Amino acid sequence: xxxxxxxxxxxxxxxxxxxxxxxxxxxxxxxxxxxxxxxxxxxxxxxxxxxxxxxxxxxxxxxxxxxxxxxxxxxxxxxxxxxxxxxxxxxxxxxxxxxxxxxxxxxxxxxxxxxxxxxxxxxxxxxxxxxxxxxxxxxxxxxxxxxxxxxxxxxxxxxxxxxxxxxxxxxxxxxxxxxxxxxxxxxxxxxxxxxxxxxxxxxxxxxxxxxxxxxxxxxx
Numbered sequence: 200x201x202x203x204x205x206x207x208x209x210x211x212x213x214x215x216x217x218x219x220x221x222x223x224x225x226x227x228x229x230x231x232x233x234x235x236x237x238x239x240x241x242x243x244x245x246x247x248x249x250x251x252x253x254x255x256x257x258x259x260x261x262x263x264x265x266x267x268x269x270x271x272x273x274x275x276x277x278x279x280x281x282x283x284x285x286x287x288x289x290x291x292x293x294x295x296x297x298x299x300x301x302x303x304x305x306x307x308x309x310x311x312x313x314x315x316x317x318x319x320x321x322x323x324x325x326x327x328x329x330x331x332x333x334x335x336x337x338x339x340x341x342x343x344x345x346x347x348x349x350x351x352x353x354x355x356x357x358x359x360x361x362x363x364x365x366x367x368x369x370x371x372x373x374x375x376x377x378x379x380x381x382x383x384x385x386x387x388x389x390x391x392x393x394x395x396x397x398x399x400x401x402x403x404x405x406x407x408x409x410x411x412x413x414x415x416x417x418x419x
Contacts, residue, residue, distance in 0.1 A: 218243075251284050
């Protein structure tokens with residue numbers, strides 16, 4: 200047993216380890232499915248980014264949070280990791296304690312709220328928080344858990360400017376050693392997925408982002 204697996208188990212997690220990408224994808228064909236995936240990008244048979252893409256393409260697994268582990272710390276590597284659907288990105292070397300804390304933060308974000316069903320309608324955008332579903336012009340939009348949390352945060356604060364630092368703290372759930380480009384990457388991806396409703400999220404130059412106060416302000 201490796202030190203990482205040992206420490207996760209000591210924190211109460213049940214672990215399942217795969218040595219190759221092919222083995223990892225085979226695990227995902229079984230039930231029950233994991234609550235979270237720790238994905239090393241440097242695997243012997245295939246790139247971790249390709250595994251993440253495969254996870255996000257599969258309806259059965261696309262909602263499972265993915266935390267990437269990598270020795271590549273350049274900003275472009277982080278951006279690519281988030282663009283293929285990672286929920287967090289941790290650069291080696293890292294402390295086991297930090298990783299455990301960040302795993303717990305990602306899992307807290309992925310847990311369903313105990314609040315009663317809430318639905319929001321904003322112009323052509325409709326959102327069901329309890330069902331974790333989003334529609335634009337009656338078309339079902341698939342969002343990752345983090346993208347959904349980002350959207351609901353914007354909606355709950357419409358008309359108010361949100362700095363990148365504030366979004367990192369509130370949406371990601373911790374003060375991470377990542378650049379604010381992380382927020383930009385996710386907002387860009389969210390806008391693309393929302394199509395015409397993406398115009399509801401406006402950039403406030405030099406400050407951050409703001410969800411428009413009224414849908415007609417965006418001309419949608």
